[in-house]
Amino acid sequence: MKKGLKKALGLLVALSLMVVGSAFSALAADSPEQRQTFSVDLNNFDESQPYSETLHFEKDGQPVTVTLSYTPPLTRDPATEGTWKSDAFWGVAGMDYRFDLSKSGSQWKISNARDLNTYCVGGTVEDESLAIGRATSTSSKAAEVTGSMRANVVGGVGTLSFALRTEVFNGEVSTVLN
Structure with a gap:
């Protein structure tokens, strides 16, 4: 049971990091640096x-x-x-x-x-x-x-x-x- 719980928590943390990373990537894509020359x-x-x-x-x-x-x-x-x-x-x-x-x-x-x-x-x-x-x-x-x-x-x-x-x-x- 403990081993399964650790795996589930690890998977949850990994998925959370992927979602947060995707959100930051999406925000960065929405506001590209403006070319000035x-x-x-x-x-x-x-x-x-x-x-x-x-x-x-x-x-x-x-x-x-x-x-x-x-x-x-x-x-x-x-x-x-x-x-x-x-x-x-x-x-x-x-x-x-x-x-x-x-x-x-x-x-x-x-x-x-x-x-x-x-x-x-x-x-x-x-x-x-x-x-x-x-x-x-x-x-x-x-x-x-x-x-x-x-x-x-x-x-x-x-x-x-x-x-x-x-x-x-x-x-x-x-x-x-x-």
Whole structure:
């Protein structure tokens, strides 16, 4: 009898652990970690087609939307040139900008950063800037363009500062919100 009771208790404990483990696995599956950056592999990219990718996530309790899109040129000389647009919306403020991307030997070149558009719903924008930090990628460093701004939200809610950086490195375009 004692031996049977021990086996039954052991089986009950094992089943309980499996149920608890399954519950934690199910909870983890329901709330996957949100991806906050994305990359585009330029070595396998069809420059003749438009492209757009958007991510939605939360940062500091605020909803964030980051988008990277590509518009092919009207002419195809050379075939790797094109206009890209990066944009982000964070809570009540956002920005977008455009830049051109072309191949320079084995590296990639960012040029003609333009059309910085910043906005704050119910507030004002200060210190907006758009700059190319490195025009041409190297074997160890990315070409990059960064838009930045500070939004003052009306009603004493506070100030929101952020930068939207787009990098090109090893044939990939990445957009990151800082």
